[in-house]
Amino acid sequence: MAEEKLPAWNELPPGAVILEPGSSEKRYTGDWRIFRPVLNQDKCIRCLLCWVYCPDDAFYFEDEPYVTSKGRKYKFSLKINYDHCKGCGICVEECPVNAIDFVEEVK
Amino acid sequence: MSSAQVKKKPKYFKTLPQIPRTELFAPGHGLCAGCTAGTIVRHLLKAAGPNTILVEATGCVEVSTTLYPYTSWRIPWLHLAFENASAAASGVEAAIKVLKRKGYIDPDKPINIVVLGGDGGTYDIGFQSLSGMLERGHKVMYVLYDNEAYMNTGIQRSGSTPKYAWTTTTPAGKVWPGNLRNKKPIAEIVAAHRIPYVATANPAYPLDMLNKFKRGLEVEGPSFIHVIQPCPTGWRFDPRYGIKIARLATETGMWINWELDHDEFDVTVPVKRRKPVREYLKMQGRFKHLTEEQIQEIQRMVDEEVARINKLVGREVIGPVEE
Numbered sequence: 502m503a504e505e506k507l508p509a510w511n512e513l514p515p516g517a518v519i520l521e522p523g524s525s526e527k528r529y530t531g532d533w534r535i536f537r538p539v540l541n542q543d544k545c546i547r548c549l550l551c552w553v554y555c556p557d558d559a560f561y562f563e564d565e566p567y568v569t570s571k572g573r574k575y576k577f578s579l580k581i582n583y584d585h586c587k588g589c590g591i592c593v594e595e596c597p598v599n600a601i602d603f604v605e606e607v608k
Numbered sequence: 609m610s611s612a613q614v615k616k617k618p619k620y621f622k623t624l625p626q627i628p629r630t631e632l633f634a635p636g637h638g639l640c641a642g643c644t645a646g647t648i649v650r651h652l653l654k655a656a657g658p659n660t661i662l663v664e665a666t667g668c669v670e671v672s673t674t675l676y677p678y679t680s681w682r683i684p685w686l687h688l689a690f691e692n693a694s695a696a697a698s699g700v701e702a703a704i705k706v707l708k709r710k711g712y713i714d715p716d717k718p719i720n721i722v723v724l725g726g727d728g729g730t731y732d733i734g735f736q737s738l739s740g741m742l743e744r745g746h747k748v749m750y751v752l753y754d755n756e757a758y759m760n761t762g763i764q765r766s767g768s769t770p771k772y773a774w775t776t777t778t779p780a781g782k783v784w785p786g787n788l789r790n791k792k793p794i795a796e797i798v799a800a801h802r803i804p805y806v807a808t809a810n811p812a813y814p815l816d817m818l819n820k821f822k823r824g825l826e827v828e829g830p831s832f833i834h835v836i837q838p839c840p841t842g843w844r845f846d847p848r849y850g851i852k853i854a855r856l857a858t859e860t861g862m863w864i865n866w867e868l869d870h871d872e873f874d875v876t877v878p879v880k881r882r883k884p885v886r887e888y889l890k891m892q893g894r895f896k897h898l899t900e901e902q903i904q905e906i907q908r909m910v911d912e913e914v915a916r917i918n919k920l921v922g923r924e925v926i927g928p929v930e931e
Contacts, residue, residue: 507677517676523634525678533641549624553814554851556646558635585635589642589840590848 526585530557534588536603542578543569544600551592551601552579559586620655620822621815628654637680638672642840642847644854645669645753647811652722652751655821658683660720661700665693665734667726668760668839669753690733694741694750697723701746720749720825727754731767731794742801742830749824749831752794755839763842767792770862771909772902773894775842780897790909795834799868805831807867807876812855816865816876823869836863844893853891860888861910861926864917873920881930885910 505527514520540551552560563578593603621627632653639646645668653660661684664670670687673680688696701721708715723741725734730752741748757775758764765775765787772786780786799806804827809817817835824831838854840847857863858877862885865877885907889895898906907929914926 513677519674519677519679521679523632523680523682525636525673525675525680526634528636528638528675528678530636530638549627553624553627553651554647554811556639556643556650556850557637558631558633558646558650562629582635587641589850590846591642591644591851594848595851 529584530587531584534583534586534606536588536590537583537606538581538586538588538590538593539602539604540579540581541600541602542567544598545579546598546600547575547577547579548597549579550595550597554591554595556589556591557585557587559583560592619819621818624815627651627814627818628657630654630658632656632658632660632682633673634680634682636678638675639668640839640841640847642850643668644811644837644839644850645755647814647851648751648753648817648835648837649673649724651811651814651818652724652821653683655818656683656720656722656825659718660684660722661686661704663688663693663697663700663721663723665723665725665729666690666760667724667729667753668755669724669726671760690729692737693723693725693729693734694737694748697721697748697750698741698744698746701748721747722825723748723750725750725752726758726760727752727756727768727794728758728760728766730754731792738798739801742798742803742832745803745829747829749821749833750798751821751824752832752834753837754794754834755837755842756791757839757842759839759842768794771906772898774844774897775894785899785902786894786897795832798832798834801830803832804829805867805869806834807832807869808834808836808863808865810836810854810858810863810865810877812851812858813865813877820867820876823867827869842894844896845891849891853888856883856888856891859883860885861914861929862888864913864926866917875917875921875925878925879927881927882914884929 559582567575593601663686707713756768764777769787770791774780774786778787807820838850861882866875
């Protein structure tokens with residue numbers, strides 16, 4: 502995701518107000534990462550703790566059913582939005598089943 | 609207060625899947641990696657919902673969520689200075705009341721007004737406006753995210769900095785052992801205003817925190833929620849340990865999650881056996897200069913505070929230190 506071009510001074514609205522709520526979603530904070538959390542869907546028990554504790558709401562729900570290799574069925578999966586994940590590692594630390602690996606970013 | 613008098617309070621959220629999935633706090637903000645303020649604000653807005661006006665005192669969250677030309681807020685948001693956030697929130701509340709009376713807004717529409725302030729803007733600079741707002745009894749919830757120093761401007765000490773903590777204005781060396789003063793008990797000072805609801809919360813216990821936000825918005829009159837917020841930059845720890853340190857603060861008794869709902873005082877996160885405070889202190893670089901005597905002094909201070917809280921509740925809610 503590339504950041505969009507910023508407006509010039511004469512293109513700004515009067516008072517330089519921000520007209521779009523939640524527009525920081527367009528900002529790319531993924532390049533802050535040194536380590537990348539990788540979620541192992543097979544190990545994940547969908548306890549939602551990573552989603553709850555994430556300071557950057559980088560976790561999102563995917564409504565696709567998932568069946569693990571041990572036969573457990575889940576109605577949804579959690580995914581990581583790497584455009585916004587800053588790689589702090591809170592999810593890695595808090596995951597009760599160690600389903601999130603912390604791997605070094607390679608350019 | 610006998611235990612029979614304490615009636616069960618409504619619990620709004622019992623399990624994690626009940627937490628609303630709508631995010632009113634957009635990602636892409638500039639908070640440091642691992643800053644637990646992001647967690648706190650996300651849950652605050654989940655509890656408050658879209659019909660909320662948020663008044664923000666200057667602080668970390670204010671400068672990092674509104675990097676021009678972007679904003680992370682999906683609700684009406686006001687930026688105020690340190691001194692007048694609560695005063696402006698009082699005005700917003702009064703204006704909403706008038707607009708409802710004159711029929712410009714549906715009188716039955718619930719509109720939450722929330723002030724979000726850091727510890728500098730609450731303990732030190734903004735205290736007069738907060739005290740005035742509480743005295744006048746506006747229906748506003750004040751949320752204090754407490755990272756125990758002025759982190760935004762470069763880790764200067766505030767009234768919230770605990771004893772012996774290193775900051776850039778209380779450096780630890782041969783002459784000074786770090787901060788010389790004790791942390792000001794702000795939540796109890798606020799409770800002395802006799803407002804309906806005062807609570808302390810911890811992001812490591814999200815359901816407890818969410819229920820307190822909900823209850824604070826529900827009561828008639830002002831409410832105050834004091835939330836601890838570990839700061840990886842100022843407390844000098846690896847970003848991944850933010851929540852772990854917050855949890856250790858409660859487990860060691862450094863931070864007690866209590867609530868004062870009208871006249872009922874209770875500890876909402878009881879701890880059966882406390883951990884020694886050393887475990888909390890050793891994870892943070894701001895305490896790495898502490899000598900054994902200083903650690904023992906902090907342990908004694910925590911023991912006294914726990915004994916006081918147990919006496920207030922009337923039973924042993926926080927247990928003894930485990931060996």
